[in-house]
Amino acid sequence: MNAYTSPPDPLSIFQRLLLSVAEYFIFGRRVSNAPISENLYQPFATDRIALDSPDVASMSRNGHVREAAVRRLAKSTDGSEVPFLLVCVNDWVSPVREAALAALQARLRPEYAGHFVRNLPLVIRLADCGRHDHAPFVAAVLDQLRAPESRPALLEGLTSADRAVRRLCFRLAIETADIPRLEFLGQAIRDDDPSVRLWAARTAGSTLGLEDYLDLTAVMARDRFMPVRRQALVGLVEMSPEHVEPVLRASLLDPHVSIREIARYHLAKSGGFDARSFYRAAVYEGRLKNLSSALAGLGETGTREDAKLVEPWLSQPNTKIRRAAARALGRLDGDSHIDDLLRALEDDRPNVSRAAKDALRGRLRLIAPERLWQVFERDRRSHARRHSLGLLAGLGKWERLPYLIRACSDDDPEIAARAHRLIADWFARFNRSFTPPSPENLRRISTALETYGPAMEPEAVMRLREYLKGW
Incomplete structure (x- = not known):
């Protein structure tokens, strides 16, 4: 097992946070101090854990409890403590915050790189938090992940099941000198996350040579996500205008109008098309x-x-x-x-x-x-x-009304409900137009109300009759 692979945990982070919230909103006090039965505790956990678990206690509303929990978490060395410490490092109580920061700084070493990679979204989130200046710590974590000794962890992050982790790892990898750009951009351009593929398509044009870029555009041109195909086409026009005409002609038959318009624009510029x-x-x-x-x-x-x-x-x-x-x-x-x-x-x-x-x-x-x-x-x-x-419903103000009234009595509940909503919309827009109804409009509306009015809301029928009285 790699040094940065944590053992299975009985509760996910979400389950632990849910348990922490539940103890205050349901019990009104710490679960560990409450004489509750296992049956009452069971809905918030899939496996029984110690009620004084430090990771759960780190979410306590009591600052002293949180500080003690952080100090206990600092003694753990299997990596499962990292996400809880990353939450506590932005605690509103300074002793808790300082204890969490000290514990995290002690873990800025290569064997912990994998744990920081898996929790990169929490690390990056700290840059936007305002209780403390976390910029030096965030920079230190990113520097550690860019270091050559952290490369295995960073490369593992490129295949993480968490797409937020993958996105951040790809952006870190481009800044790492000893990772071949063509290799990892080729991996990124085949990722199942459209955001990663689009980022790779945009980055490739500014970081790769022409030959390597042309190799990647063959993949980008077949991408199912239109912005990636568009980026490949625009990049080819900019980097290799002498070779782009066959690609532009093929793009005239792209399924998306945006690609077709770009192709027509550039072919028209060349003249004779x-x-x-x-x-x-x-x-x-x-x-x-x-x-x-x-x-x-x-x-x-x-x-x-x-x-x-x-x-x-x-x-x-x-x-x-x-x-x-x-x-x-x-x-x-x-x-x-x-x-x-x-x-x-x-x-x-x-x-x-x-x-x-x-x-x-x-x-x-x-x-x-x-x-x-x-x-x-x-x-x-x-x-x-x-x-x-x-x-x-797109007919004139008064012309549409008889048909909508009749549709309210339809035997399809979905259609009837839609007709009711359209009549409600008619009421909401009534004063946007002051076109008077014709005598034929009034006759048709009155007839529809007599026949199909019982299927409508009584208030709506009453309002319509009031409107008709004015004419």
């Missing part, structure tokens, strides 16, 4: 792997004439392609394809239906409200009903 023609050719080619990105790109760069090229893909079996087609059609010429978008609103997949709803939201003036209500009544799938109700 027509993004619309590129995307039209990609859609014509119809390769399913990149088709959703090609449709999205055409929606971003095309014209109304390109809508005919997009429309057939609304019936494609692939969900991503149908969603991209609905979005592109809404961007290019949604006004002329209301019927197609209404059919997409009833798609089997919620994300396709949502894309159609977004495309229709700004075109409600072109849709008869009854058509939306027919979708709401006809389609029994919850996502289609939610989206059609959302569109109905």
